[in-house]
Amino acid sequence: MPIxxxxxxRIKPSPTNALTGxxxxxxxxxxxxxxxxxxxxxxxxxxxxxxxxxxxxxxxxTRYTAIPGTTALREAICGKLKRENSLDYAPDExxxxxxxxxxxxxxxxxxxxxxDEVVVPTPYWVSYPDMVLLAGGTPVxxxxxxxxxxxxxxxxxxxxxxxxxxxxxxxxxxxxxxxxYTADELxxxxxxxxRHEHVWIxxxxxxxxxxxxxxxxxxxxxxDPSLKHRTLTVNGVSKxxxxxxxxxxxxxxxxxxxxxxTVVQSQSSTHTSSISQAAAVEALNGPQDFLxxxxxxxxxxxxxCVAMLNQARGLxxxxxxxAFYLYISCAGAIGRKTPDGATIxxxxxxxxxxxxxxxxxxxxxxxxxxxxxxxxxYAASNAELEEACRRIQRACAALA
Ligand code: PLP
Numbered sequence: 001m002p003i004x005x006x007x008x009x010r011i012k013p014s015p016t017n018a019l020t021g022x023x024x025x026x027x028x029x030x031x032x033x034x035x036x037x038x039x040x041x042x043x044x045x046x047x048x049x050x051x052x053x054x055x056x057x058x059x060x061x062t063r064y065t066a067i068p069g070t071t072a073l074r075e076a077i078c079g080k081l082k083r084e085n086s087l088d089y090a091p092d093e094x095x096x097x098x099x100x101x102x103x104x105x106x107x108x109x110x111x112x113x114x115x116d117e118v119v120v121p122t123p124y125w126v127s128y129p130d131m132v133l134l135a136g137g138t139p140v141x142x143x144x145x146x147x148x149x150x151x152x153x154x155x156x157x158x159x160x161x162x163x164x165x166x167x168x169x170x171x172x173x174x175x176x177x178x179x180x181y182t183a184d185e186l187x188x189x190x191x192x193x194x195r196h197e198h199v200w201i202x203x204x205x206x207x208x209x210x211x212x213x214x215x216x217x218x219x220x221x222x223x224d225p226s227l228k229h230r231t232l233t234v235n236g237v238s239k240x241x242x243x244x245x246x247x248x249x250x251x252x253x254x255x256x257x258x259x260x261x262t263v264v265q266s267q268s269s270t271h272t273s274s275i276s277q278a279a280a281v282e283a284l285n286g287p288q289d290f291l292x293x294x295x296x297x298x299x300x301x302x303x304x305c306v307a308m309l310n311q312a313r314g315l316x317x318x319x320x321x322x323a324f325y326l327y328i329s330c331a332g333a334i335g336r337k338t339p340d341g342a343t344i345x346x347x348x349x350x351x352x353x354x355x356x357x358x359x360x361x362x363x364x365x366x367x368x369x370x371x372x373x374x375x376x377x378y379a380a381s382n383a384e385l386e387e388a389c390r391r392i393q394r395a396c397a398a399l400a
Pocket of ligand 1 (some may be wrong): 174238
């Protein structure tokens, strides 16, 4: 009898985490690699937040906390949801987990039975389909086509909903495309969900604060309050507060669902670190002015990369509303030959060629469910980004 569960054959390791491992390996072997694969800000955690973590250790906040998170943190989250999203939640409608990733995992394990469906717009964050599969569910994909700015159309959402649909996933701004929905666009998607009473919305608002050109972020429960009782709003401190390593995400939703997710968590991690929780209280309640400053820096980098990559032969790239990713069409490179005589057959071949020929690490669109594209993260210095874009231009020019 094999030792590994059959369940495991449904999923694969995260391709973006795998790329990070490969970049570290190549760098350790002395190769000059620019890694544009990682999904984390290159800024430090703000000093006041670090100090709050240190204080928590000194003050002995080092024991188990309540499973859904400390009351202080859940109150801070309710304050944030009210202040920034005009949403009213009480602490018992909130759960804190080890990153947004565990929040989503808890939600799927708590709600999906074998064969239940989750509508996942493409291109999607790599972990959504695998998490759904691991929980016994079935992802149903809806294409967010490039000509629609990588957003899904209401009629395509309507067509994807069936009797087994439990969740519709919304991720705005999106990883990997950076696309964000306006209030009107979200309202049109909410109107579809409203017609199907058995369907809930799971909105992943992780990139809420990383938006550009004055874009106004909105979240479904605020756009359509009539859906609040069947919406789970997921967020976290990883991206906005540059706290990826602290492992802290949270969700707000109906009490019964939060209670079920808390039971799931009680039998896995129990809770995230007490120290991270204390730091997150400071992140959410402390000064917020650096958020706009970080977004300003990201916007400059976005503009730099969009301009340079649109000059690369065979590449095409729009200007996304948020996050720190570009989802670039490499359709014009497909079918061409590398200087070694190999043919670029798909976007995986293309990113392999970029890594091998120029030492630039990017992620193939196949990992996000929409080809032929590749994703770069521009959470890197201007100097690194300029050099990476020059190398990509050179690699494209060398294709015959
Ligand atoms: N949701 C999206 C869209 C993400 O891109 C990520 C991280 O890359 C997460 C959730 C998970 O974030 P966390 O680090 O809080 O687990």
